[in-house]
């Protein structure tokens with residue numbers, strides 16, 4: 001009988017040495033030896049998949065990639081030093097001067113900077129559509145559009161984009177569909193099952209899950225991944241073997257961790273949704289979420305992020321953060337420890353009020369990354385901070 005991907009991930013060990021270790025060792029080596037010139041020639045000619053140099057491949061990195069491919073149902077992948085290097089490599093390897101990228105205004109801050117400030121320098125133009133207005137997307141496709149890039153759920157607004165709909169649109173116009181699956185993780189959502197070509201992850205978040213290392217990965221269509229690999233092996237955003245070892249180990253517990261993050265988040269969302277200091281609250285698996293039906297169709301659970309709007313606006317957001325006693329104020333998300341953030345005064349503070357509105361960052365928006373503490377303790381801290 002075919003094993004479940006979760007089982008395969010736990011049992012997959014890409015390389016076992018003669019010591020017959022049960023857990024994977026760390027291969028802290030920059031290069032690999034060959035017995036003779038013929039083996040070396042064959043490896044350089046891509047006739048074997050022997051490791052040559054850790055900028056190209058390394059057993060720990062391979063194991064991490066193999067495991068993410070199993071979870072995502074992907075043919076191939078390449079792991080990078082951070083989520084942003086995975087995003088950037090997926091753009092640079094597959095687009096060229098004169099191409100057009102279609103993306104969505106609700107998008108991770110640094111991705112927004114790459115798309116709007118850097119890609120245009122290399123002659124790659126972009127347009128943004130709104131996550132909540134899919135009926136406008138087809139009209140935004142141009143003759144030179146090459147790729148659709150999106151996140152679902154979006155960060156930090158938690159909009160849900162219908163992957164089946166956008167895949168059909170990409171197929172119809174022969175476009176690459178590239179999805180940042182960081183918020184859902186592959187145990188909740190597999191965009192490839194709905195027709196996506198590429199998936200990028202910031203492994204820094206839920207995949208690591210303990211806020212310890214940076215990492216990224218892109219998986220998907222074999223030919224596209226080969227182009228990304230060739231770009232990366234020349235430009236050097238390789239994931240370190242140590243970080244790959246940690247991230248690969250983390251994948252063994254991703255499924256159980258996400259189940260708990262999501263059940264804690266749902267409990268907290270249900271308890272907070274009618275609070276008098278909050279004007280609205282969003283969680284993908286609350287029936288009041290505008291795209292609840294789409295979330296139910298494509299996600300196993302609602303993930304670990306809850307966001308809400310404080311009636312007190314910008315000042316209320318700052319006061320709320322200061323009143324928290326347990327939740328951490330930090331830039332990360334996807335940790336065992338719950339984290340609160342106020343995008344309008346931090347990650348999106350440099351944008352003008354209009355720009356913030358265009359990317360759906362309202363003044364009182366609070367994003368909670370729900371950790372693995374007991375949900376009552378997380379809820380109680382939020383409740384006492386709301387009272388102040």
Ligand SMILES: *Cc1c(COP(=O)(O)O)cnc(C)c1O
Pocket residue numbers: 082083084085108110111151155180182183201202203204205214215216
């Ligand atoms: C954090 C994040 C990234 C960037 O990842 P890094 O590992 O910080 O480079 C990309 N997309 C989303 C949705 C993120 O949350």
